[in-house]
Amino acid sequence: MNYTVRDSTPEDCKDIMRLIVDLAEYEKMANEVKLTHKELEADGFSSNPFFKCLVAEVPEEFKSKEGHTLVGYGFYFFTYSTFKGRAVYLEDLYVMPEFRGKGIGKALMSHIAQIGRARGCVRMQFTVLDWNKPSLDFYSSQGALNLTATEGWQLLRFEGDHLEKLAQSAN
Amino acid sequence: MNYTVRDSTPEDCKDIMRLIVDLAEYEKMANEVKLTHKELEADGFSSNPFFKCLVAEVPEEFKSKEGHTLVGYGFYFFTYSTFKGRAVYLEDLYVMPEFRGKGIGKALMSHIAQIGRARGCVRMQFTVLDWNKPSLDFYSSQGALNLTATEGWQLLRFEGDHLEKLAQSAN
Numbered sequence: 001m002n003y004t005v006r007d008s009t010p011e012d013c014k015d016i017m018r019l020i021v022d023l024a025e026y027e028k029m030a031n032e033v034k035l036t037h038k039e040l041e042a043d044g045f046s047s048n049p050f051f052k053c054l055v056a057e058v059p060e061e062f063k064s065k066e067g068h069t070l071v072g073y074g075f076y077f078f079t080y081s082t083f084k085g086r087a088v089y090l091e092d093l094y095v096m097p098e099f100r101g102k103g104i105g106k107a108l109m110s111h112i113a114q115i116g117r118a119r120g121c122v123r124m125q126f127t128v129l130d131w132n133k134p135s136l137d138f139y140s141s142q143g144a145l146n147l148t149a150t151e152g153w154q155l156l157r158f159e160g161d162h163l164e165k166l167a168q169s170a171n
Numbered sequence: 172m173n174y175t176v177r178d179s180t181p182e183d184c185k186d187i188m189r190l191i192v193d194l195a196e197y198e199k200m201a202n203e204v205k206l207t208h209k210e211l212e213a214d215g216f217s218s219n220p221f222f223k224c225l226v227a228e229v230p231e232e233f234k235s236k237e238g239h240t241l242v243g244y245g246f247y248f249f250t251y252s253t254f255k256g257r258a259v260y261l262e263d264l265y266v267m268p269e270f271r272g273k274g275i276g277k278a279l280m281s282h283i284a285q286i287g288r289a290r291g292c293v294r295m296q297f298t299v300l301d302w303n304k305p306s307l308d309f310y311s312s313q314g315a316l317n318l319t320a321t322e323g324w325q326l327l328r329f330e331g332d333h334l335e336k337l338a339q340s341a342n
Contacts, residue, residue, distance in 0.1 A: 158313070170284065
């Protein structure tokens, strides 16, 4: 099947939001999604964007059952390691179930790795849920290291009242 | 003890690099540090910086045994959650051992939370090694959630030849 991987535009934000909700459902976290496509537009397509996003598109004749041609996305931004330097972070990688097994996910990920390398990044990092064995196996087959398993890294988060209280204690 | 928390400047990079190496030694990863203060300067103080860094400074009369007045740092950048929106990532938080227990680490972290809130961030995330119980206990006492323990998130990484191969497969 033909498909194209390209940079997203503000006009893609509704479709990207649809795919974000699909991914959240797969991750059993659909009730966590608070973002709207308007926020995506504002935060990703201003002069100082918070993120970058690639999309995978199929020709009209291969559109999905519901009529969608935008069938996958790879959402990323640049980060930094104080040990190694420039890094790229893959926040989300998602392909609609009916379009899997055609190399679209791999293509999105490879393009983000290529963009990262072109900017001098020496790492690409991301997180995966421990029960998501198909994804863990796929990334492992491509040579990814699981740093939680091998080095013991735990992901921590402040949010809500705890984040607010912490911020206010700076005054 | 008096101390000041302030934005770092290019002139601080040598000191920040010294503290990065100190932290890496504490994390038993000193041989992982490949960064130089010149790279820090180039990547953090250009028109499109990859990161931001706060430093904690004590007055000359309280300098360290080796004569240092810059005694801690908090290294951060902005990221993005496709479920919740703007986020701030705390890459490193470090205070020299002889200056601990005075609230300097908490002050650095609070200031970064405050900067994040001012930019509309709804989360502050970071990683901690599973054997680093003092840090895990400290963050937990401040209300941080351990998402690896509660939701199962694993941190994965591509680097070196695997990253290069992935990037080249995009061609």
